[in-house]
Amino acid sequence: MVEIVLALAVAAIGLVAILGLLPQGLQASRDAADNTISATLAQDIFTTIRTTPFTNITNLDSFGFMPNLTTKLRYSAYTNLQAFPLGTSSLSLSNYLDQAGFYTTPDANGFYTNAYYKIILTFQPEIPSNAVAGTPATVCIVTATVVWPAPAPSPINTNIFVTKVAWYNQ
Numbered sequence: 001m002v003e004i005v006l007a008l009a010v011a012a013i014g015l016v017a018i019l020g021l022l023p024q025g026l027q028a029s030r031d032a033a034d035n036t037i038s039a040t041l042a043q044d045i046f047t048t049i050r051t052t053p054f055t056n057i058t059n060l061d062s063f064g065f066m067p068n069l070t071t072k073l074r075y076s077a078y079t080n081l082q083a084f085p086l087g088t089s090s091l092s093l094s095n096y097l098d099q100a101g102f103y104t105t106p107d108a109n110g111f112y113t114n115a116y117y118k119i120i121l122t123f124q125p126e127i128p129s130n131a132v133a134g135t136p137a138t139v140c141i142v143t144a145t146v147v148w149p150a151p152a153p154s155p156i157n158t159n160i161f162v163t164k165v166a167w168y169n170q
Contacts (some may be wrong), residue, residue, distance in 0.1 A: 035159065041101055041119060042161040045144055050165055093156040094120040096150055111151075118150035126164065140165045 096104045096115035104114045112118075126139040143162050147155040 005014065006032060014163045022025065027167055032156075034050060034157065035102055038117060038148065038157075038159045039100075039161070040115065042144040042159070045119065046142065046161070046163050046165075049142060050163075092120060092122045113151065115150040117146055118155070120145040120147075138166060 095118070096112040097119065098104050098114050098119040099116040101117070104112055107113050122143040122145070124141045124143070126141050141162065143160060143167055146159045146161070148157050149155055
């Protein structure tokens, strides 16, 4: 009888330990899924940028970004991003996506209440060290910063993806 009680006690301690690890395992699974989705979103955007001639890249709708008035004003001076003059700083734009990776729109108050991810794209010309002033850059460094949860004042998760894209026209 004593052996049975001890065996049950050991089994109970083991089960409690396993049940205690279950929430951590579920959270690790959720984190891994979020990281995978953020990488997939960034790579999809990079693929679209690579397959779109830079004469069309100012049409931000072509790769899912819905420009607001500020973005339109920012881009109005650059009808062709290939013509980045030397010394031009990077251009940035952002968009919000839901947890499934679909683009969201703001509610009546201008808040993205359904958003889970925020993607910030930064285009920066790569200027060779021996470039002459006025020479347009031919390579663009594109950085996609994915943060979530997007509505949080300071999102706790951030993934940064960087690629280089050759500027061309077709």
